[in-house]
Amino acid sequence: MFEKPLGMRDTLPNLYETKQHVRSALETEMKRWGYQFIATPALEYYETVGTASAILDQQLFKLLDQEGHTLVLRPDMTAPIARVAASKLLNENLPIRLAYSANLFRAQQREGGRPAEFEQVGVECIGDGTVSADGEMIALAVSVLKESGLKNFQLSIGHSGFVKELFVQILGNEERAQELTKFLYEKNYVGYREHVKSLPLSSIDSQRLLAFLNLRGGMEVIGKSLDLIENEKGKEAILELQELWNIINDYEVANYVKFDLTLVSHMSYYTGILFEVYADNVGFPIGNGGRYDGLLEKFGRSTGATGFAIRLDRLIEALGEIDETAPVECILFSSERRKEACGLAKERRIAGNQVVLQDISGVKDLDACTKKYSDVTFLVGKAGKEPVK
């Protein structure tokens, strides 16, 4: 057997069909919301898109072009779209709504069987700084997932601006805030609590930081977080979430949504509202999104943007069903009746059937061959005979 590089997978017919089916459900719904699909190259410059992408450096597949520039296989689509939006589409009126379905590449650190190439279907809404745009992301995410047939799923919404403001307010500077945020990234709440207790803080501030870990749930989280935050920017963040909640209710998707202000993302470019998508039966998030107002600036254009992406492989795992491939029929012919066979095949293909046209002299094992197809027609021997089924 010939081996594939670590983490690379073949997609065989059944899975291919399932992917196509699910992808098309997502794409159709995104188009209904006015998003236009684009494609970008698989290879980008390491210096620009590679460093902007927020994926760990050791997860990047790197190579050199003929001139010695370092290239990366794109590890996400947000950075390439930001690059496009800052350049080619510059003349277009903002906001613009773009969508993609693309294969991404991230080298895996452990357990080589995990996919290092996977497909994401997502959208980016560029140049709209309103909370309405954030609400649209959440409503659209819910809508595409429902269209795909997914039943039990949940979106958890956080706000990276709130976390930053709260930590800076209490700890005094960004460096100390980052130190504490690291525990959130690592999901290490034991370490977080120990760190808070080790800091020379007033008991009120210490309590606030510990209470922060409980800011999860429904609408009531808004009130609780307003009790913790004192500075204006932090309060603004909470007002954004308040407005977002109203928007989500107008879209009638509130029962899919919860707040979780402890949510932080490894995608460091998120600046405001961010969210993750979870489903039953899959141990990993099936999608994520959020606002990234600073990213376009890296490509020379200062404007806000928000978006989300669904991981197709994990969504399919959550759906739990692999489509059966559509039935394929076969016409076996011998050369004297080839013309007749071609005619029949054409006719049936026009009728929408999937038809294999096979010269019988190319078949080694007739039984095995006929078993493969849903229906077999023999056009063999002298012309003029009725087709035998």
Added chain:
Amino acid sequence: MTVKEPLTIAMPKGRIFEEAAELLRKAGYQLPPEFDDSRKLIIDVPEENFRFILSKPMDVATYVEHGVADLGIAGKDVLLEEERDVYELLDLKISACYLAVAGLPGTKMNDVAPKIATKYPNVAAAFFREQGEQVEIIKLNGSIELAPLIGLSDRIVDIVSTGQTLKENGLVEYETITTITSRLIVNPVSYRMKDERITGIVASLSEVI
């Protein structure tokens, strides 16, 4: 959302298991009396709608990361070594021990590249890297104390609870790396999808720690 589905808890076999079961009982959960000495790998406790999965201590975090267990009880040593993407919610303060560097008494480490035998290659490598020492790590799966006795390594990195095993094999501790206790860990998706039940368990466990 289905309420009937049991909450799955991965537990390590052996010493931690007994202490964890006792802690759960103290927190008010009704576990059957024969629970502790069952040889089954999967134990359902319908009274509490729990399903326990008994595994090797080192594998608990793996089950939880992949979401086949919602919760798990794992030693901090395992979390440090495996670096799995799971929430570490509570320090259960049970099964206390520590990770230490040990070796034959009065011996110096080889100057060039001393050999370190351990079950914890990542932890050991990180520790010596931080010390600025260049070492060769040898991964073993058990009976680590053998390594210095038979000349396989200069030092070992292993967990020590009473120090009895080291003593019986004529080894002494040189350095403590970190203290270890068992932790309650949670799968990130379960933490959100089953948040109410999990928050309840965290609350009742917090009261008895």
